[in-house]
Amino acid sequence: MKKLLLFVLTLATAVIPSFSQDLPYAREIINTLSSPEFKGRGYVDNGDRIAADYIAVEFQKLGLNSIANSKTQAVKKGSDYFQQFNVSVNALPGELMIKLNNNLLIPGTDYLIEAGTPGISGNFPVKTITRKDISVGDNALRLLDIKTKTFILVDNRDKSGETKEHSSRTDEFIELLKHCPNKNIKGILVLTNDKLSWEPSSIENPRPVVTINKDLDVNSVTRIEIIVESTFFKKYPTQNICGVIPGATNSDLYILVTAHYDHLGMMGKATLFPGANDNASGVALMLNLAKYYSVNKPKYTMVFVALGAEELGLFGAIEFVDNPPLDLRKINFLINLDLAGTGDEGIKVVNGSIFKDKFDLLSKINTENKLLPKVEIRGEACISDHCMFYRKGVPSFYIYTLGGINAYHDVYDRPETLPLTEFEDYCRLLIKFIDEI
Numbered sequence: 001m002k003k004l005l006l007f008v009l010t011l012a013t014a015v016i017p018s019f020s021q022d023l024p025y026a027r028e029i030i031n032t033l034s035s036p037e038f039k040g041r042g043y044v045d046n047g048d049r050i051a052a053d054y055i056a057v058e059f060q061k062l063g064l065n066s067i068a069n070s071k072t073q074a075v076k077k078g079s080d081y082f083q084q085f086n087v088s089v090n091a092l093p094g095e096l097m098i099k100l101n102n103n104l105l106i107p108g109t110d111y112l113i114e115a116g117t118p119g120i121s122g123n124f125p126v127k128t129i130t131r132k133d134i135s136v137g138d139n140a141l142r143l144l145d146i147k148t149k150t151f152i153l154v155d156n157r158d159k160s161g162e163t164k165e166h167s168s169r170t171d172e173f174i175e176l177l178k179h180c181p182n183k184n185i186k187g188i189l190v191l192t193n194d195k196l197s198w199e200p201s202s203i204e205n206p207r208p209v210v211t212i213n214k215d216l217d218v219n220s221v222t223r224i225e226i227i228v229e230s231t232f233f234k235k236y237p238t239q240n241i242c243g244v245i246p247g248a249t250n251s252d253l254y255i256l257v258t259a260h261y262d263h264l265g266m267m268g269k270a271t272l273f274p275g276a277n278d279n280a281s282g283v284a285l286m287l288n289l290a291k292y293y294s295v296n297k298p299k300y301t302m303v304f305v306a307l308g309a310e311e312l313g314l315f316g317a318i319e320f321v322d323n324p325p326l327d328l329r330k331i332n333f334l335i336n337l338d339l340a341g342t343g344d345e346g347i348k349v350v351n352g353s354i355f356k357d358k359f360d361l362l363s364k365i366n367t368e369n370k371l372l373p374k375v376e377i378r379g380e381a382c383i384s385d386h387c388m389f390y391r392k393g394v395p396s397f398y399i400y401t402l403g404g405i406n407a408y409h410d411v412y413d414r415p416e417t418l419p420l421t422e423f424e425d426y427c428r429l430l431i432k433f434i435d436e437i
């Protein structure tokens, strides 16, 4: 009985390609890319470059060609895979400290300071206003009549009794406070109940903006002590990493698999945004596909692109399509992978309703092979790198996983809590799909 079972199992694994050996590989990539040594893959301490070098070494290990030498095996060094470009970025690489009336706030958990914040150091009075203050008659303008350099604390928590129109006018006024030219408004503190979420910035803002989620008695806050060190780079050199596996039969046509490897980086010296789901997971999935096709030769030429500067504004994708290292018209299909680390509730396919035949194929393969719990359709959405290719006429999907964790653009997007629930089945689905395109 035992022997028979073993025989059946051996037969089963021989017929269906197994990826069980690749989940540890995916874990290793996600753990490494999300580790403190990679600095959140942003623009503090060359986090982006450390990640790019690591991905290039993986490409090299898998025997990928560079685009320039796409028909040969001659990749001499990792940087041969690079497509370099410059971005503008405001980074917060140094000291970061905020005290409200001598109470030290914890960065990352109590507050996030906008990445565009200019350098500042000092002790300033705080004037508190509420959403209700803003909404009374012409009160809002009177609130800006400040004689000394002051931080405005906006208590943004209580939105009760606001009409929709009223609510959006108040939000607009708070935005205006962040950017208006009044020199006496030294900075803005926004007290919120909402989840904190961070974005990198390609510009330097006029003043610090701090979003605080902490149980505070606003009436007791009268002073702020603040230190922020910031650096604005007008031309920060960063890169895409492109690797090629030549096609066995239709080598002049391409299938592109893209995944952005950059994330938000660091907010000061101590606050790391690991970006395990966003998007170490997508890079891990892309590398798994590259690993598979390095052994199982694809029909079309496969091009794997780890795109940079997505979070700053899709700049890596813009660079690729503006200075294309290959003929964009020969891209048969593009799959952009971002947020690949869950799948408890299946996947969502952006552009699914645009390229409906491809969506139907993907969905059919999923049903027939009983892989993911759901394959959901979505229309156009310019929310990740595929968009820049799509606008140039490249047929493309952007696929992301659904369910699982809520961590996103915060300090909680960590490898140890990333479930990778459907990672192997997701990988199997993509291979079967690519093979049938």
Ligand SMILES: [Zn+2]
Pocket: 260, 278, 279, 310, 338, 339
């Ligand atoms: Zn992302």
